[in-house]
Amino acid sequence: MANYGIIGFGCAGYYGARTIRENDPDGNITVFSEHSYAPYNPMLTTYYVAGKIPFEGMFPFGSLEKISDGLKLNLITGKKVAKVDAQAKTVVMEDGEKHTFDKLLIATGASAFAPKFEGLAPQEAFYMRTLDDAIKLKNALDTGSYKSALVVGASMVGIKVVELLNNKGIKTTLADMAPRIFPLAAYENVAKEIERRIAEKGVNLALGSALQSVEKTDCGYKCNMSDGTVVNADLIVLCIGTRTNVSIADPAQIKINRGIIVDDNMATSAEGVYAAGDVSEGGELQSKDKMIIGLWANAAHQGITAGANMAGATASFDGNFMHNITHFMDMDFIGFGDNRLKGQVVTSGHIDKGLYVEAVIGENGLVGVNILDNYRISGTVKNYLYRIIEGGSAKLSPIQKGILIKEGLRPSFIEKMEGKADVK
Ligand SMILES: Cc1cc2nc3c(=O)[nH]c(=O)nc-3n(C[C@H](O)[C@H](O)[C@H](O)COP(=O)(O)OP(=O)(O)OC[C@H]3O[C@@H](n4cnc5c(N)ncnc54)[C@H](O)[C@@H]3O)c2cc1C
Numbered sequence: 001m002a003n004y005g006i007i008g009f010g011c012a013g014y015y016g017a018r019t020i021r022e023n024d025p026d027g028n029i030t031v032f033s034e035h036s037y038a039p040y041n042p043m044l045t046t047y048y049v050a051g052k053i054p055f056e057g058m059f060p061f062g063s064l065e066k067i068s069d070g071l072k073l074n075l076i077t078g079k080k081v082a083k084v085d086a087q088a089k090t091v092v093m094e095d096g097e098k099h100t101f102d103k104l105l106i107a108t109g110a111s112a113f114a115p116k117f118e119g120l121a122p123q124e125a126f127y128m129r130t131l132d133d134a135i136k137l138k139n140a141l142d143t144g145s146y147k148s149a150l151v152v153g154a155s156m157v158g159i160k161v162v163e164l165l166n167n168k169g170i171k172t173t174l175a176d177m178a179p180r181i182f183p184l185a186a187y188e189n190v191a192k193e194i195e196r197r198i199a200e201k202g203v204n205l206a207l208g209s210a211l212q213s214v215e216k217t218d219c220g221y222k223c224n225m226s227d228g229t230v231v232n233a234d235l236i237v238l239c240i241g242t243r244t245n246v247s248i249a250d251p252a253q254i255k256i257n258r259g260i261i262v263d264d265n266m267a268t269s270a271e272g273v274y275a276a277g278d279v280s281e282g283g284e285l286q287s288k289d290k291m292i293i294g295l296w297a298n299a300a301h302q303g304i305t306a307g308a309n310m311a312g313a314t315a316s317f318d319g320n321f322m323h324n325i326t327h328f329m330d331m332d333f334i335g336f337g338d339n340r341l342k343g344q345v346v347t348s349g350h351i352d353k354g355l356y357v358e359a360v361i362g363e364n365g366l367v368g369v370n371i372l373d374n375y376r377i378s379g380t381v382k383n384y385l386y387r388i389i390e391g392g393s394a395k396l397s398p399i400q401k402g403i404l405i406k407e408g409l410r411p412s413f414i415e416k417m418e419g420k421a422d423v424k
Pocket of ligand 1: 007008009010011012013032033034035041042043044045046079080081082107108109110128129130156157245248276277278279293294295296297299325326
């Protein structure tokens with residue numbers, strides 16, 4: 001009987017376990033999880049903190065007991081894995097306990113990363129990565145004692161935190177060393193418009209300005225910014241970035257860059273060891289490079305692919321491209337493709353009202369799109385970009401065109417979007 005190990009029970013770990021069980025009804029599956037929660041969806045944590053969903057709403061697959069019974073898992077929870085020995089095929093726990101495996105999935109995700117700031121102990125700041133981070137922030141906000149906040153990191157996570165703080169009447173500043181919001185997803189015009197709308201809602205923007213040091217005052221913190229300005233806040237939330245949880249793997253045994261390098265089968269360089277989700281660097285379709293793509297659907301596909309191959313079936317996943325679909329502060333922002341890719345810029349609609357689309361057309365066709373205020377066209381546009389990247393048909397079907405026109409895109413824009421950039 002095969003002996004499977006899965007380290008980390010988030011999205012990738014759950015889908016990995018489920019797929020192994022689908023393909024091997026009798027195998028022994030041991031799941032190692034550092035906490036005792038059921039797999040949860042991190043993107044729902046801000047809704048929980050905002051009071052929009054109950055605690056149970058964050059667990060898309062049900063309780064740990066139900067999952068464990070349904071998939072016949074051996075669960076080892078509330079304990080951290082310290083080390084993987086890929087040659088000896090053992091998982092070593094922090095207390096020294098050892099477990100052997102035939103096939104192993106590393107699905108340990110990523111952790112919030114924040115540099116040290118002079119004057120601010122790490123535990124004084126708040127983060128938004130794990131369920132425990134969400135509980136800590138919710139408990140703090142439920143006291144009703146916070147009046148002003150500094151959120152560092154103008155990312156999709158940062159904006160969700162800003163939204164919930166602003167809705168609670170907390171005077172909030174959003175800071176980022178990047179000169180504009182969503183630096184990895186938005187085009188400049190779109191970023192400026194989003195910033196205008198956020199400012200209109202009463203949020204103070206400190207872009208192009210990094211937090212440098214903190215001094216305690218009678219009523220909170222004096223936050224010294226790199227441009228010489230000062231932000232006074234009694235709550236500091238750091239949404240600066242993430243680091244993959246790779247320290248359990250030995251780079252002499254398993255190839256690691258920023259994440260664990262995987263092939264299209266989610267196999268690592270070590271025989272019998274697989275990786276999936278935010279901890280892994282798999283295919284990025286536009287650059288054709290290995291990249292960490294920190295998205296829920298990506299972690300799910302990778303977990304399914306890894307689980308199938310571990311259990312003797314064949315599955316492959318050649319990767320994904322950068323995409324974000326986010327609703328916040330009464331607007332929808334959708335960004336598809338690498339926003340650093342250059343080309344001919346075409347637009348449809350007025351940026352300050354209704355549907356606005358900005359597309360960048362490269363030599364081989366569409367390379368990226370920003371959409372403001374219409375998530376209904378996102379599926380069609382994403383699918384179209386995917387086909388272009390895969391080298392397939394570069395034409396929209398009549399039904400797809402109909403959807404885009406019905407939602408307000410001009411036919412002349414659609415024609416340009418289907419074209420290629422003029423190369424002189
Ligand atoms: C606030 C927030 C908002 C987000 N919004 C979106 C969104 O809108 N759309 C989208 O697509 N994606 C979003 N994401 C990203 C998405 O949630 C992740 O890409 C996805 O959850 C990754 O799943 P994973 O299984 O790889 O990692 P995780 O869900 O992080 O699971 C990894 C698990 O491994 C455990 N673990 C780590 N180390 C060890 C160890 N040594 N021993 C035992 N266990 C260990 C961790 O405790 C964790 O439970 C968001 C993320 C956050 C934090």
